[in-house]
Every structure is written in C-alpha cells, then in structure tokens.
Amino acid sequence: MSDLKLAVYVIAHTLKNANDEKINKLKEKFKELKISKVYLENYRDGLFLSSDLMLKFKEIFEKDFEVAGGMAIGTWGIGWGEKESFGFNVACIADEKNRELVKTVVEEQAKVFDEIIIDDFWANWCHSEKDIQLFNSMYGLNFTRDTLVKMLNDPVISRLWCEYSSSLVYDTSKEYVVKPAKMINNKVKITLKVAEWRENFYHRGLKLERLAEIFDNIYVGTEAREFNARYGSLYIVDFVRSLVGDKLKGVWFDTFIGGEGGDYGSVKTYLQQFLLSAFGLTEEITLFHAGDMLDFERAPLFDSVKMNREKVGNWRNIVNKKYRTIGLKRIPIQHFSPQNSDKYIEDHLGIIGIPLEVSKEIKKGDLVLITESDLYHIDIVDLLNNKEVDLLFTASAVKKAIQVLGSLALEIFGISDVIYDSINVIAMTKDGKSFYGSHYKRQAIFPVGPIFNLTSATPILYAYDGTQYYPIVFKNTYNNKATVYVSSLTTYMPYLLSEFYPEISRQVLRDIIGDHVGVRVKPESSLLLNVSLIVKEGLITLVNLNDFPIRLRLAIDNNKFRISSNEPLTNDMKVLEVTENEIKIRLKENSFDGLRLDRISNT
Numbered sequence: 001m002s003d004l005k006l007a008v009y010v011i012a013h014t015l016k017n018a019n020d021e022k023i024n025k026l027k028e029k030f031k032e033l034k035i036s037k038v039y040l041e042n043y044r045d046g047l048f049l050s051s052d053l054m055l056k057f058k059e060i061f062e063k064d065f066e067v068a069g070g071m072a073i074g075t076w077g078i079g080w081g082e083k084e085s086f087g088f089n090v091a092c093i094a095d096e097k098n099r100e101l102v103k104t105v106v107e108e109q110a111k112v113f114d115e116i117i118i119d120d121f122w123a124n125w126c127h128s129e130k131d132i133q134l135f136n137s138m139y140g141l142n143f144t145r146d147t148l149v150k151m152l153n154d155p156v157i158s159r160l161w162c163e164y165s166s167s168l169v170y171d172t173s174k175e176y177v178v179k180p181a182k183m184i185n186n187k188v189k190i191t192l193k194v195a196e197w198r199e200n201f202y203h204r205g206l207k208l209e210r211l212a213e214i215f216d217n218i219y220v221g222t223e224a225r226e227f228n229a230r231y232g233s234l235y236i237v238d239f240v241r242s243l244v245g246d247k248l249k250g251v252w253f254d255t256f257i258g259g260e261g262g263d264y265g266s267v268k269t270y271l272q273q274f275l276l277s278a279f280g281l282t283e284e285i286t287l288f289h290a291g292d293m294l295d296f297e298r299a300p301l302f303d304s305v306k307m308n309r310e311k312v313g314n315w316r317n318i319v320n321k322k323y324r325t326i327g328l329k330r331i332p333i334q335h336f337s338p339q340n341s342d343k344y345i346e347d348h349l350g351i352i353g354i355p356l357e358v359s360k361e362i363k364k365g366d367l368v369l370i371t372e373s374d375l376y377h378i379d380i381v382d383l384l385n386n387k388e389v390d391l392l393f394t395a396s397a398v399k400k401a402i403q404v405l406g407s408l409a410l411e412i413f414g415i416s417d418v419i420y421d422s423i424n425v426i427a428m429t430k431d432g433k434s435f436y437g438s439h440y441k442r443q444a445i446f447p448v449g450p451i452f453n454l455t456s457a458t459p460i461l462y463a464y465d466g467t468q469y470y471p472i473v474f475k476n477t478y479n480n481k482a483t484v485y486v487s488s489l490t491t492y493m494p495y496l497l498s499e500f501y502p503e504i505s506r507q508v509l510r511d512i513i514g515d516h517v518g519v520r521v522k523p524e525s526s527l528l529l530n531v532s533l534i535v536k537e538g539l540i541t542l543v544n545l546n547d548f549p550i551r552l553r554l555a556i557d558n559n560k561f562r563i564s565s566n567e568p569l570t571n572d573m574k575v576l577e578v579t580e581n582e583i584k585i586r587l588k589e590n591s592f593d594g595l596r597l598d599r600i601s602n603t
Contacts (some may be wrong), residue, residue, distance in 0.1 A: 004313040007037035007286040012044045014291040029293040041070035043105040046077015051108040069113030074121025092126035110184040120195035124165040124205035159336040162202040169205030193219035202334040208243040217249035222277040225258030230272040231350025237280030238358040242332040250284030271304040323536035327355030335373040341396035342371035353521040355535040364388040367516040372396040384482045394490040414457030414476030422449035425463040436502035518560030524551040543592040564596040
C-alpha cells in the first residue's frame with residue numbers, strides 16, 4: 001500500500017497518568033503529525049488497566065481517530081512467575097503462572113477492541129529450569145541449564161533449541177493468546193509485532209512463517225539505533241515480507257538511542273529510520289510511543305517526520321508495490337546457527353551503495369550472497385549446477401564451506417588452501433600498476449584476510465604489502481555453468497564501511513553487483529560512503545546518509561535500462577552532467593531522491 005498511514009502507540013503508563021489536559025495535548029500532537037490511528041495499551045511491566053478503563057479511553061480517542069488495542073504481554077511484573085533480565089524484565093512463557101496471566105490480559109483487551117497488537121517482548125527469552133525440563137523431555141536429553149547454555153554454540157544443539165523455542169512460542173501463542181481472544185470476540189484480529197533483532201528470531205522462537213499461520217497480521221520493528229547501519233530499517237521489512245507475504249501490515253520504531261540507558265537518539269537517526277521504514281511500503285507506520293511526543297527535547301524528532309511526510313508519501317505513490325526490487329539477492333533464512341563475522345551484513349552492504357533484494361525465487365543468472373550460516377540451509381552445489389546461479393561468498397562463508405564440504409569447496413572456489421588468516425598491507429591494486437593506499441591522515445597499514453592460494457580462480461583485486469601481491473577478491477567458473485565470487489574484504493567490516501579501506505575495495509564489490517543488476521554508483525571523489533542505492537523496475541532511489549552533500553556518478557547498463565527522464569523527483573538531487581551511460585549527481589545531506597527508470601530487457 002502506497003498511502004502513508006501514520007499510527008501512534010500509547011503505553012499503559014501514559015494512559016494511567018492521563019488527565020483531560022494531557023489527553024487534549026496528545027490529541028493536538030497526533031493531529032499535527034496527521035496521525036490517523038491510535039493503539040491503546042492495557043498491560044506493560046506489571047501495570048494492568050481494566051477493560052472498563054480501556055473502554056473509556058477508546059471512547060475518548062475514537063471521536064478523532066481510528067482506535068485499536070495493544071499489549072506488552074511479554075513483559076514481567078511483580079506478582080508474575082519466572083523471569084529473565086536483560087536490563088529489562090521479560091516473562092518466561094514456559095511458566096504456567098505467566099501464561100495464565102497473559103491469557104487474562106488478552107481476554108480483557110478482546111472485550112474492548114476488534115484489533116490488538118502485541119509488542120515485541122512476546123518471544124522465548126528464557127533458559128529457565130522449566131525450559132530445560134521441557135527441552136530435555138522433547139529430545140530425550142539430560143542437560144543441566146549451565147551445560148545447555150554452553151552447548152548452544154554447537155550447531156546441532158542450537159538447531160534443537162530453536163525448534164523447541166519456536167514450538168513453545170507457537171503453542172503458547174495459539175492456546176493462550178489467539179484462541180482466548182477469539183473466544184471472547186470472534187471479530188478480533190491479532191497482530192504480532194516482532195523486533196529489529198532478526199538474527200535472534202529463531203533462537204527466541206519467532207519462526208515467522210509458522211507464526212503467520214495463527215496471527216492475523218505481522219508487524220516489525222525497524223529501529224536502526226545510533227552507531228548502526230540505517231539501511232537495516234528497510235532490509236528487515238523486505239526480509240520479513242519475504243517470509244510472511246501480505247500478512248506484513250506495518251512497521252514501528254521508537255525514539256531511543258539503544259543501549260545507552262534509554263535516552264533519545266539524534267534527529268538524523270530518527271529521520272533516516274522513518275525514511276527507510278517508509279520505503280518498505282507497509283500499510284501502516286507506527287510511532288512509539290505517544291508519551292514521548294510531550295517531551296519538548298524529543299520534539300525535533302517528530303518534527304523531522306512532519307517535515308518529510310509529504311515527500312515520502314509522494315515517493316510511495318510513485319513506487320507502490322508494482323515495481324520489483326532488483327539487487328544482490330538474499331535468500332530469506334532464519335538461521336539456527338548464530339552468525340559471527342557476517343552478522344547483519346546486509347545492513348552494512350546497504351550503506352556502501354550496494355542494492356539488495358530479498359527473495360525465495362532464484363533464477364539462472366542471479367547473483368546470490370552466501371554468508372557463513374547459509375551453508376547449513378542452502379545446497380550451493382544445486383544452485384551452481386542445476387539453477388546456474390552466480391554466488392558471492394563472504395570470507396567467513398568460504399571458510400565454513402571448506403569446513404563442511406572439504407575438497408569439493410576448494411574445487412568450487414578454484415583454490416587449494418588458506419595461506420594466511422590475516423595480513424597487514426599498505427595498498428590495493430587491480431593490475432599492479434595503479435595503487436590505492438590509506439586515506440588522508442589515516443594509518444598507512446590495514447588488515448585483510450583470509451588469503452587463499454588460487455588454482456583456477458582469477459584475481460579481481462589484490463592487496464599489496466610492499467613486496468607481494470595477495471588476491472583478496474577473485475572469481476571462478478564452476479563446471480562452465482556459473483561464476484563464484486569470493487571477497488576477503490568482509491572479515492574487517494568496520495574498515496570496509498569506512499575510509500580505513502581505500503575506495504577501490506568498495507567499488508570492486510559495486511562493480512560485481514552492478515554487472516548483474518545493470519545499475520551502480522561510482523565515486524566522484526576519493527570516497528563514497530554512507531549512501532544507499534535502491535533499484536526498482538521503474539525507479540532508482542539514492543539516499544544520502546551523510547551530514548553533507550555528496551557527488552557521485554550513476555552508471556547505467558544501456559543494454560538493460562535507460563533513464564526515462566533526467567529530472568529528479570524533487571529538488572534534493574541535482575543532475576550535473578549526463579553522458580551516454582553515466583549521470584553525475586549532487587545529492588543534499590540527509591536526503592533522498594530518485595530518477596525514473598525503464599527496463600530494456602530481462603537479461
């Protein structure tokens with residue numbers, strides 16, 4: 001859905017302390033932001049508001065807004081059962097007392113509302129004694145709690161825990177949430193909201209494809225937080241949609257900095273969360289939470305939404321869902337084995353100008369990214385041999401493939417072994433003639449690795465230590481059917497994302513993906529960082545995540561696409577120069593803009 005529908009979530013504590021003056025102020029703020037829907041919460045952290053009180057608030061707000069219910073049933077309060085603490089308290093859902101209390105909260109809210117959303121604390125956070133007992137019983141094991149927690153590093157035990165955890169969340173959701181709610185109110189629709197930490201979904205029992213079977217809708221948190229790659233606010237929407245389809249109803253994000261005592265983040269981060277969340281094209285965008293709107297220090301955050309709402313809405317109206325996303329493909333996988341080097345790698349690639357696409361549909365000629373834990377889920381030989389799909393491997397994925405597949409992996413990559421896990425070098429080069437060293441006022445050396453001994457593989461980029469050349473990006477043709485690319489640049493991700501690696505490192509990756517996609521960005525100066533490229537069949541969107549304007553070149557493969565108009569969608573982008581297959585662009589700081597695109601062929 002393209003229309004920009006803004007909602008707001010009002011927590012139980014805000015409602016408990018609300019008098020007429022406060023309610024009127026909230027309504028004024030909602031109308032200023034053109035909010036059309038209000039979620040009213042009846043439970044959080046042990047505070048439980050009665051159905052009579054919730055009915056009163058429903059009647060107050062529905063005079064001006066669409067109204068629905070909310071509940072943070074995964075949070076723990078005094079008088080509840082077993083809990084675990086992560087700086088906040090969560091209820092262990094294997095505990096029967098907690099489950100009965102959850103059921104009571106759900107039933108009371110279903111008396112008042114025909115739609116209820118569950119905040120993202122609803123998951124299996126615990127490794128309680130009850131959990132260990134149920135886990136051991138399910139698989140015929142005899143672990144103590146301490147032993148099990150240590151054994152979760154083992155892929156086999158980790159997978160069993162994920163299966164146990166997902167069964168627990170599914171069964172508890174069905175019997176203590178969905179069924180009781182619909183027994184009270186057969187018209188009620190229940191939405192499950194999941195958080196932004198997608199890498200932990202499966203471990204905490206959030207097997208989304210299964211949960212989508214029992215919940216009416218799914219929502220997802222799109223918080224990027226400070227110090228993280230903002231592109232994650234868009235990527236997680238695409239990821240969740242690829243698993244639950246049209247059941248994905250909305251996104252939500254808060255004002256918090258993340259990990260810093262609950263204080264608020266910057267206007268820049270909040271705005272970028274909003275922009276990239278909105279690019280996910282969900283039906284609703286919910287702002288959490290209403291009480292923050294009365295905090296004058298947080299006012300600039302909400303003002304940024306107000307000032308950019310119309311522009312974002314116009315973009316959504318142009319794009320809609322009819323424009324398919326094109327990019328480096330990711331197969332949506334909920335890993336049972338935790339990723340280490342490649343954790344949230346998609347968010348990081350998305351801020352160095354690499355377009356990404358999430359899809360279960362893989363066809364000949366696609367370029368698919370393979371990360372370390374994918375090897376437990378994907379048959380890479382089938383992709384190469386039968387589907388003739390090109391694959392781009394991270395450094396850790398190559399090492400994992402060698403560990404799992406042995407000599408077959410060496411043949412696939414065109415290598416014989418690992419020479420060095422890591423080396424320090426002074427430059428990068430493609431041809432041994434032009435060298436690219438450290439940026440202005442930066443260290444003269446930087447680490448790369450692992451370094452492989454190539455047999456049939458062809459080098460694309462070398463690292464140079466002043467004496468020797470080491471291949472750090474290379475490709476190999478496997479069985480004359482598909483191309484395998486290997487990048488040793490992903491081991492030291494902070495270097496790749498910053499000026500500590502020379503720009504040639506990022507451009508080589510952009511060029512590999514650009515050859516497949518048909519569109520790429522190129523630096524106009526020595527660096528091009530914190531920029532996102534979103535390619536859709538119909539529109540190219542560029543997002544400048546910097547606090548300053550950037551200049552870049554947009555290169556188009558004329559055999560695949562053509563720019564239908566050199567006029568940007570807004571005034572934030574200025575076209576400086578146009579050649580046969582490149583457009584020189586200037587894009588304002590903390591902004592986005594787009595150019596219309598026509599596909600010439602499907603190759």
